[in-house]
Amino acid sequence: xxxxxxxxxxxxxxxxxxxxxxxxxxxxxxxxxxxxxxxxxxxxxxxxxxxxxxxxxxxxxxxxxxxxxxxxxxxxxxxxxxxxxxxxxxxxxxxxxxxxxxxxxxxxxxxxxxxxxxxxxxxxxxxxxxxxxxxxxxxxxxxxxxxxxxxxxxxxxxxxxxxxxxxxxxxxxxxxxxxxxxxxxxxxxxxxxxxxxxx
DNA sequence: CAGTCGATGTACT
DNA sequence: GTACATCGACTGG
Numbered sequence: 541x542x543x544x545x546x547x548x549x550x551x552x553x554x555x556x557x558x559x560x561x562x563x564x565x566x567x568x569x570x571x572x573x574x575x576x577x578x579x580x581x582x583x584x585x586x587x588x589x590x591x592x593x594x595x596x597x598x599x600x601x602x603x604x605x606x607x608x609x610x611x612x613x614x615x616x617x618x619x620x621x622x623x624x625x626x627x628x629x630x631x632x633x634x635x636x637x638x639x640x641x642x643x644x645x646x647x648x649x650x651x652x653x654x655x656x657x658x659x660x661x662x663x664x665x666x667x668x669x670x671x672x673x674x675x676x677x678x679x680x681x682x683x684x685x686x687x688x689x690x691x692x693x694x695x696x697x698x699x700x701x702x703x704x705x706x707x708x709x710x711x712x713x714x715x716x717x718x719x720x721x722x723x724x725x726x727x728x729x730x731x732x733x734x735x736x737x738x739x
Numbered sequence: 740c741a742g743t744c745g746a747t748g749t750a751c752t
Numbered sequence: 753g754t755a756c757a758t759c760g761a762c763t764g765g
Contacts, residue, residue: 582757591757601750618758619747625757638757669758711757 542695543688549609553628553635556609557583557722560626560637561704564645564694567675572650574675576642576665578693580723580730582709584625586634590714594634604683606634612691614672614682621669624677626686626693640710640721641666643729644674651675667731699724 544563549556566575584592584605593602593615604613605627613625613636625636642665644651651664651674665671672678686692702725709721710731723730 584757593757596751599750615757616748617756619749619756621747621758623757640757667758709757713755 543692544686544695546608546610546685546687549626549628549686550630551609551628553583553585553637554720556626556628557581557637557720558704559698560639560693561722561724562699563696565639565642565675565691566646566694567677567681567691569647569650569676572647574647574650575645575694576671576675577645577696577729578639578641579643579727580639580641580721582638582640582722583720584636584638588715589718589720591709591712592634592715594636598634602634605636606632607683610686612677612681612684612686614677614679616679617669622672622678623668624672624675624681638668639671640668641723641727641730642671642674643727662728666729 560578560581563578564575565578586594594605598606607627608631609628611627613627614622616622625638627636629635644664652659655664655674665674684691705723705725706719707721708716708719
């Protein structure tokens, strides 16, 4: 297994967002391995992106987003959900890629235990808060290095551009015009019910 | 299928 | 107070 090195993450955020599609996110959980193929992401950047948590500067909540690329940025939202980002760029920049959907690969029984026994496979990780629940990601995982010790992303062949759909991001009100959502065109595992109109 | 809406903690005006 | 990078339950067609 080829784990993406820190240098992979310390590059332009939009490039990384696109390249993360098709790669495998994994985490160790209680002696088990949980993994999923990344099928949907969104980019967030400090400069020119009013919807980014980093737009108004560095603080206690978003501090990890300003770290050097290669860590997890996990935040709590809507009073009950966690969302997981991959921090990008150099120390001090304030950018990240939100993981919006995963295709479950290993540890599906454990994911279902976390999500609810009645859930269908397609409801296990087809949304940013769903996948955090399935993988047991919360406050404790904020700032973890993606070096493969506890969490990491394994490399996979590059997805050709015709296999990727680019749209505006989901669930934001500011900077809506930016086409910074990327997902696999033929994947049944992406989050549903929201803008899927290609640009 | 699509649309609406309540839940519920935290940061910000 | 209000907004929030969401989800699931519910409604009507």
